[in-house]
Amino acid sequence: MAKEITSRADDYSEWYIDLVRKAGLADYSAVKGCMVIKPYGYAIWENMRDQLDKRFKETGHVNAYFPLFIPKSLFEAEEKNAEGFAKECAVVTHYRLKTDPNNKGKLIVDPEAKLEEELIVRPTSEAIIWNTYKGWIQSYRDLPILINQWANVVRWEMRTRLFLRTAEFLWQEGHTAHATAAEAVAETTKMLDVYAEFVEEWMALPVVKGVKTANERFAGADDTYCIEAMMQDGKALQAGTSHFLGQNFAKAFDVKFLSKNNELEYVWATSWGVSTRLMGALVMAHSDDEGLILPPKLAPHQVVIIPIPKPSEELTAASNEIASKLRAKGIRVKIDDNDHNRPGFKFAEYEKLGVPVRLGIGARDLANNSVEVARRDTKEKKNVPLEGLDQYIEDLLAEIQQNIYNKAKEYQQSHITEVNSWEEFIEVLDGKGGFVSAHWDGSSETEDIIKEETKATIRCIPLNNKLEDGKCIRTGNPSKQRVLFARAY
Amino acid sequence: MAKEITSRADDYSEWYIDLVRKAGLADYSAVKGCMVIKPYGYAIWENMRDQLDKRFKETGHVNAYFPLFIPKSLFEAEEKNAEGFAKECAVVTHYRLKTDPNNKGKLIVDPEAKLEEELIVRPTSEAIIWNTYKGWIQSYRDLPILINQWANVVRWEMRTRLFLRTAEFLWQEGHTAHATAAEAVAETTKMLDVYAEFVEEWMALPVVKGVKTANERFAGADDTYCIEAMMQDGKALQAGTSHFLGQNFAKAFDVKFLSKNNELEYVWATSWGVSTRLMGALVMAHSDDEGLILPPKLAPHQVVIIPIPKPSEELTAASNEIASKLRAKGIRVKIDDNDHNRPGFKFAEYEKLGVPVRLGIGARDLANNSVEVARRDTKEKKNVPLEGLDQYIEDLLAEIQQNIYNKAKEYQQSHITEVNSWEEFIEVLDGKGGFVSAHWDGSSETEDIIKEETKATIRCIPLNNKLEDGKCIRTGNPSKQRVLFARAY
Numbered sequence: 001m002a003k004e005i006t007s008r009a010d011d012y013s014e015w016y017i018d019l020v021r022k023a024g025l026a027d028y029s030a031v032k033g034c035m036v037i038k039p040y041g042y043a044i045w046e047n048m049r050d051q052l053d054k055r056f057k058e059t060g061h062v063n064a065y066f067p068l069f070i071p072k073s074l075f076e077a078e079e080k081n082a083e084g085f086a087k088e089c090a091v092v093t094h095y096r097l098k099t100d101p102n103n104k105g106k107l108i109v110d111p112e113a114k115l116e117e118e119l120i121v122r123p124t125s126e127a128i129i130w131n132t133y134k135g136w137i138q139s140y141r142d143l144p145i146l147i148n149q150w151a152n153v154v155r156w157e158m159r160t161r162l163f164l165r166t167a168e169f170l171w172q173e174g175h176t177a178h179a180t181a182a183e184a185v186a187e188t189t190k191m192l193d194v195y196a197e198f199v200e201e202w203m204a205l206p207v208v209k210g211v212k213t214a215n216e217r218f219a220g221a222d223d224t225y226c227i228e229a230m231m232q233d234g235k236a237l238q239a240g241t242s243h244f245l246g247q248n249f250a251k252a253f254d255v256k257f258l259s260k261n262n263e264l265e266y267v268w269a270t271s272w273g274v275s276t277r278l279m280g281a282l283v284m285a286h287s288d289d290e291g292l293i294l295p296p297k298l299a300p301h302q303v304v305i306i307p308i309p310k311p312s313e314e315l316t317a318a319s320n321e322i323a324s325k326l327r328a329k330g331i332r333v334k335i336d337d338n339d340h341n342r343p344g345f346k347f348a349e350y351e352k353l354g355v356p357v358r359l360g361i362g363a364r365d366l367a368n369n370s371v372e373v374a375r376r377d378t379k380e381k382k383n384v385p386l387e388g389l390d391q392y393i394e395d396l397l398a399e400i401q402q403n404i405y406n407k408a409k410e411y412q413q414s415h416i417t418e419v420n421s422w423e424e425f426i427e428v429l430d431g432k433g434g435f436v437s438a439h440w441d442g443s444s445e446t447e448d449i450i451k452e453e454t455k456a457t458i459r460c461i462p463l464n465n466k467l468e469d470g471k472c473i474r475t476g477n478p479s480k481q482r483v484l485f486a487r488a489y
Numbered sequence: 490m491a492k493e494i495t496s497r498a499d500d501y502s503e504w505y506i507d508l509v510r511k512a513g514l515a516d517y518s519a520v521k522g523c524m525v526i527k528p529y530g531y532a533i534w535e536n537m538r539d540q541l542d543k544r545f546k547e548t549g550h551v552n553a554y555f556p557l558f559i560p561k562s563l564f565e566a567e568e569k570n571a572e573g574f575a576k577e578c579a580v581v582t583h584y585r586l587k588t589d590p591n592n593k594g595k596l597i598v599d600p601e602a603k604l605e606e607e608l609i610v611r612p613t614s615e616a617i618i619w620n621t622y623k624g625w626i627q628s629y630r631d632l633p634i635l636i637n638q639w640a641n642v643v644r645w646e647m648r649t650r651l652f653l654r655t656a657e658f659l660w661q662e663g664h665t666a667h668a669t670a671a672e673a674v675a676e677t678t679k680m681l682d683v684y685a686e687f688v689e690e691w692m693a694l695p696v697v698k699g700v701k702t703a704n705e706r707f708a709g710a711d712d713t714y715c716i717e718a719m720m721q722d723g724k725a726l727q728a729g730t731s732h733f734l735g736q737n738f739a740k741a742f743d744v745k746f747l748s749k750n751n752e753l754e755y756v757w758a759t760s761w762g763v764s765t766r767l768m769g770a771l772v773m774a775h776s777d778d779e780g781l782i783l784p785p786k787l788a789p790h791q792v793v794i795i796p797i798p799k800p801s802e803e804l805t806a807a808s809n810e811i812a813s814k815l816r817a818k819g820i821r822v823k824i825d826d827n828d829h830n831r832p833g834f835k836f837a838e839y840e841k842l843g844v845p846v847r848l849g850i851g852a853r854d855l856a857n858n859s860v861e862v863a864r865r866d867t868k869e870k871k872n873v874p875l876e877g878l879d880q881y882i883e884d885l886l887a888e889i890q891q892n893i894y895n896k897a898k899e900y901q902q903s904h905i906t907e908v909n910s911w912e913e914f915i916e917v918l919d920g921k922g923g924f925v926s927a928h929w930d931g932s933s934e935t936e937d938i939i940k941e942e943t944k945a946t947i948r949c950i951p952l953n954n955k956l957e958d959g960k961c962i963r964t965g966n967p968s969k970q971r972v973l974f975a976r977a978y
Contacts, residue, residue, distance in 0.1 A: 030563055030620050031608065034556035039636060042553045064531045067523035068610075068641055068657050069579075072586075074519055076596045086586040090558075091598050092610065093582045095645040097561075097575040107565045109580050109607055118598055119520065121557075121581065121610075131519050141829075147528060152557055152641065156584040168557050340630075 007289045012233045016284055020162045023292050023352050025279065033160040033167030037276065040353065043300035045279060049150065051202055052172065052274065055194050061146045061174060069119035070128045078252035081126060084219020088155040090121040121154040126220060126271055129175045130249040137177060137267055139258045145177040163280035164489050171275035177267045179259065184268035188244040191272040192225045195240035203278065204295040204405035205229050205285050206412045207239055208484060210460025215447050222246035228459045230412045231284040234433020236459045236486035239281050242272035286404055292354025293377055295404050296397040301334040303393060304355045306346050308362040311337040315361055322359065325390045351376060356400050357393060377403055425473050429456055435486045439479035441472035450474050456485045496778045501722045505773055509651045512781050512841050514768065522649040522656030526765065529842065532789035534768060538639065540691055541661065541763065544683050550635045550663060558608035559617045567741035570615060573708020577644040579610040610643040615709060615760055618664045619738040626666060626756060628747045634666040652769035653978050660764035666756045668748065673757035677733040680761040681714045684729035692767065693784040693894035694718050694774050695901045696728055697973060699949025704936050711735035717948045719901045720773040723922020725948045725975035728770050731761035775893055781843025782866055784893050785886040790823040792882060793844045795835050797851040800826040804850055811848065814879040820886065840865060845889050846882060866892055914962050918945055924975045928968035930961035939963050945974045
């Protein structure tokens with residue numbers, strides 16, 4: 001099994017792609033840069049989506065759906081936003097095909113069906129949504145608007161990588177409208193907390209919450225908050241962003257409301273999103289050379305039962321009985337009663353798929369009223385009595401969830417390194433990797449130089465950062481606080 | 490309230506659009522032909538989606554996601570399918586914008602970023618999916634593949650109507666692959682049954698199951714099965730289709746498998762879909778001049794509680810207590826504690842929104858240990874004791890669901906009319922409307938003539954139709970069975 005997956009030590013990047021493809025999460029498609037999300041990958045994404053959706057609703061949001069296409073004239077209305085995405089836009093120019101007169105059975109774009117105005121396939125929906133909100137908002141009584149959308153978006157990327165960077169991806173984008181700046185800022189940080197909690201508790205992945213520098217801000221935002229995760233190779237992965245958009249979009253689309261004081265004011269905005277990129281983070285953060293390691297909360301199958309050496313009437317009956325007890329506790333169970341493949345093959349297969357717990361049931365086990373329980377994270381095996389097995393498994397799944405988180409947390413904590421000189425900075429970046437906590441003089445120019453020289457970017461200024469006088473590692477200019485640098489996905 | 494909604498008698502078509510817009514289901518957007526699905530409409534769609542998704546999974550299907558774009562060369566591979574959709578295709582030709590040198594702050598399509606091959610925005614996904622399945626299928630052990638996708642699709646329509654016909658819409662599309670024709674046909678009818686059950690039990694809308702004539706078949710299918718619903722104006726609405734695709738796509742994309750007999754054979758296919766069009770059917774089938782009438786199973790709020798004449802500490806406490814008892818039974822409850830609007834305004838508002846049950850709570854009611862219960866479907870009001878109210882409401886919701894279905898069923902049954910002459914046919918079509926059951930000679934030409942002369946199409950040949958000798962109403966040629974004609978949405 002391991003043979004089909006490149007090892008992390010040999011090539012971390014290849015290991016990742018092998019894993020995504022061989023574990024049936026996603027694959028390349030016939031469309032350049034676009035992926036097919038395969039059933040097993042989609043099942044994990046559904047679990048993520050359902051949990052996020054629940055949290056959005058609990059925090060007062062509702063879902064809606066806005067058009068895929070944005071007329072060019074609307075798209076360009078908020079200039080910074082438009083400029084930020086212009087280079088990655090798929091553009092619809094025609095609305096009809098016709099048969100090719102010179103080539104039977106083939107089609108050509110009908111030149112007579114050219115659109116009067118080109119349509120942009122949404123790379124993000126602020127423009128179409130704020131143009132819509134204009135018609136919905138008259139008075140402070142119409143505020144806040146707390147809407148989320150689950151959708152596909154397109155950003156034409158030249159170099160793509162499954163889940164991490166694809167031309168089309170799935171995401172959710174929240175778009176809220178508020179009467180005051182303070183309320184909008186509070187919404188921005190509230191949703192950042194929702195993301196951080198989800199990623200830590202469900203994906204078992206610790207994150208640093210912070211705010212982006214001006215260089216790294218979302219195009220059109222006044223402030224971008226983010227959660228930054230650390231992968232096993234020490235690189236950073238931005239796992240979610242929440243933007244305080246100020247009145248930029250309200251001004252671009254002329255969205256005003258009559259305040260309680262009877263004054264016309266521009267509306268305040270936020271937007272926030274996470275995407276199928278999280279799937280990439282999930283894979284890269286926890287998995288090993290044998291395959292995926294999935295946190296139980298997100299695993300499509302939390303337990304797999306394998307009859308040993310092969311299915312029989314007795315073993316299938318016992319498997320069903322165990323499964324129904326586990327299912328009564330809400331545990332997702334699969335019974336593998338395929339009789340072509342040997343247990344060894346199946347063991348390797350479910351290791352690759354990252355199923356958290358494997359139960360092996362043989363006739364001798366049954367005679368002893370026990371089963372063999374193997375956990376994917378530590379690979380420990382143990383004989384466990386059938387009596388009370390359901391409770392044992394429930395506790396074990398919680399323990400595995402916690403263990404996966406602890407391991408990632410330990411790695412993260414040991415890979416956030418304070419440095420005080422340029423030499424140290426380079427040494428850590430090129431050596432142990434991870435996040436480098438260093439003083440920076442606050443200028444975009446310095447940030448650009450550091451990026452050019454080292455490929456490291458400022459991932460964020462951590463929230464509640466302690467203030468501390470220091471000198472910029474690159475320029476020696478005075479600095480008031482440390483920021484986190486890293487090379488990133 | 491009624492003033493803002495055109496009455497059905499005045500203009501059925503305007504009534505529908507008014508209702509969709511004023512009840513906050515959907516609205517037109519800045520993009521020609523595309524709609525915004527507003528939160529209240531989307532909440533109903535979510536309920537539909539979740540229930541359908543549950544049924545798909547119960548019948549062994551899994552979800553996946555395939556690219557939005559289809560390269561033109563793949564799109565045209567199955568010629569009939571391509572020809573069927575060619576005239577409605579949005580085409581992406583460029584992948585970048587750039588700043589307009591002649592117009593500061595504006596963008597133009599970058600002529601240097603022209604795609605080598607145009608991309609079609611999917612109007613349906615058979616092509617991209619069968620091109621993908623080719624890589625997944627080698628042997629009979631890889632079959633069946635039972636995949637569903639929830640997605641947006643684009644069909645460039647010239648005349649659009651909210652939900653019923655829009656350039657972009659949301660849908661699900663099942664795409665299955667089988668080793669035998671029999672298995673594929675069984676899948677096709679199984680999914681038709683899933684649709685019929687959902688529409689009847691959840692949307693409270695009776696349907697006729699049938700098979701389409703060759704003229705009305707999905708482009709690329711060997712057979713199209715459908716469920717046909719009847720709207721209050723007697724017109725038909727195709728509520729779902731399930732296609733037996735034969736080996737057409739397998740041949741177009743060269744998808745073969747090694748059979749148990751060790752022979753290479755083409756794979757058999759089905760596809761099946763329902764869309765946000767169902768939202769239109771739901772509105773048009775049940776609602777009245779005051780607003781929506783929603784079946785309780787799909788209503789976002791099943792019960793609304795209104796303090797009368799306005800919220801007070803006592804009334805809010807009582808409302809919360811009632812709500813929590815109802816919620817404990819899984820009932821979706823909203824408390825309207827807005828204190829700007831009077832009860833009369835609120836009553837009209839929730840009638841418009843189609844909330845199945847309204848509870849009015851006043852101080853006098855509380856003193857009598859009762860509340861006023863008003864049902865939306867019949868507009869009956871009744872004082873009901875607080876004691877046992879939760880059970881009363883649970884039963885009432887079931888009764889309302891059944892009553893809405895019965896009413897639609899009665900209408901449908903009284904509007905399926907057997908006719909035996911051309912004169913009768915025209916008379917019924919132009920008079921009482923509904924489905925007209927008539928003999929037809931089985932020829933596409935006759936079907937075309939009837940369509941041209943009357944705008945009526947053959948909605949379907951009902952499944953399990955009884956055979957009966959007769960003469961075609963239009964040509965007098967011999968016929969073996971009646972078919973259902975109607976004018977349709």
